[in-house]
Amino acid sequence: MIGIALRHRFGRDGFVLDAAFDAPAAGVTALFGPSGCGKSTILAAVAGLLRPDAGRVAVGDAVLLDTDRRLVVPPERRRCGVVFQDARLFPHLPVEANLRYGLRRAPPGAEGPGFEEVVALLGIGHLLARRPTGLSGGEKQRVALGRALLSRPRLLLMDEPLAALDAARRAEVLPFLARLRDAAGLPILYVTHALEEVDALADHLVLLEEGRVVATGAVEALSARTDLPQLAARRDAGVLVPCTVLRAADGLVTLGFAGGELLATARPGPPGTRLRVRLRARDVAIATEEPRGLSTRNILPATIAAITEDGEPGEVFLRLAVGPTTLLARVTRDSLARLGLRPGLPVWALIKAVTFDHRATAPLAPPR
Incomplete structure (x- = not known):
């Protein structure tokens, strides 16, 4: 220490x-x-x-x-x-x-x-x-x-x-x-x-x-903490999610994480590579019904765990539980009222595959 x-x-x-x-x-x-x-x-x-x-x-x-x-x-x-x-x-x-x-x-x-x-x-x-x-x-x-x-x-x-x-x-x-x-x-x-x-x-x-x-x-x-303005007030605020590369096909790579899988266009490494990806809160959209006919491939079932202040007058953070993993979504107060979003509500988190940074986070060492 x-x-x-x-x-x-x-x-x-x-x-x-x-x-x-x-x-x-x-x-x-x-x-x-x-x-x-x-x-x-x-x-x-x-x-x-x-x-x-x-x-x-x-x-x-x-x-x-x-x-x-x-x-x-x-x-x-x-x-x-x-x-x-x-x-x-x-x-x-x-x-x-x-x-x-x-x-x-x-x-x-x-x-x-x-x-x-x-x-x-x-x-x-x-x-x-x-x-x-x-x-x-x-x-x-x-x-x-x-x-x-x-x-x-x-x-x-x-x-x-x-x-x-x-x-x-x-x-x-x-x-x-x-x-x-x-x-x-x-x-x-x-x-x-x-x-x-x-x-x-x-x-x-x-x-x-x-x-x-x-x-x-x-x-x-x-x-994942929204009470820290040094991180949460940034427009690129979001959570870091540990992932493992599972497979690659058709120009997409599948990343496994605790809570499901993510599709990305980045090329972080061969199957088995461990890395972290930043899921920016501004890139996470919310649906109250399961969407169909979308180009977005990452549609994750989630539950709203909490709603917290964003720091911007017209915005809030949704704290989402995707299995054991926490995600953040930044939405407008208009969406909050219009969709009736509240803690405990089941929703779908939508994340476009092209939002992942192509200069992917450097691979992590295997656990010691």
Whole structure:
């Protein structure tokens, strides 16, 4: 378990960070929130690049900071691998030398993947002789990831590593981040304000606003909460549903989930691939009678479990039970009154196959 509790004020009337949370000892914990909410400040304090006014940071049995005991482990002894927005590679050294610099910083006897394994994991074997000036932004970030991993850290810290990349380069790097998550077997704190990165990578989510923790928990559970405006107020609000690829035919893929099956046009992988898909509340329509003669293929029997406020004056959220799975539908108040929608009412949830993101959520590792 990772335990973090930090308090810090920047200047007399400046930004105040007062945040505490626990994170699992493996997998990706995403620190999510708008710019200026304190995400990067937390990472800097964990890495030892910022000394907070008060706080405690522990990774398992290793205490990195405890101001009450006046314990402050120097940054170079914290064994935190840090990846920033910019790759910060040594421009005068080829890729191989940049990677081996990380390996030289590994503590004697520390366990971790070897040089060849990291190179294969990140697909950078063809880049070893090149200098950073000849690399794309995505390639630079993959090398920076490799260097951090080769330092054999106890904790990986990633501060918006994809923020400086365009959409194409982000799509290039995301699968490698997913591989790293699955293969590294160590905890990762991942700072982002991009929901698609949370969907693709995060196991655990810490929501931040104005220097404070608003909520923390499993990413699937928080995605279904309509009382969190940081998520629910977004137009792409919706639930994350764990799925398994069952089969593909006629240009469609069938995804199995706890509650039924979904048809999508995305190509997430071969049968057996596990992934999460975001079902946006705005893409879920409701029928009170079983529809016929529609182009929509996903027609799921459901029950309205609850009706909650949307934040928009003319809209509400319907919380739907599809077997054990919760879905959200965003509908107008006019539809609510016109259809007589109420908790306990059986309905059908309609979801078009083409609404699924074609850059599907990165596959998940099999259960350990």
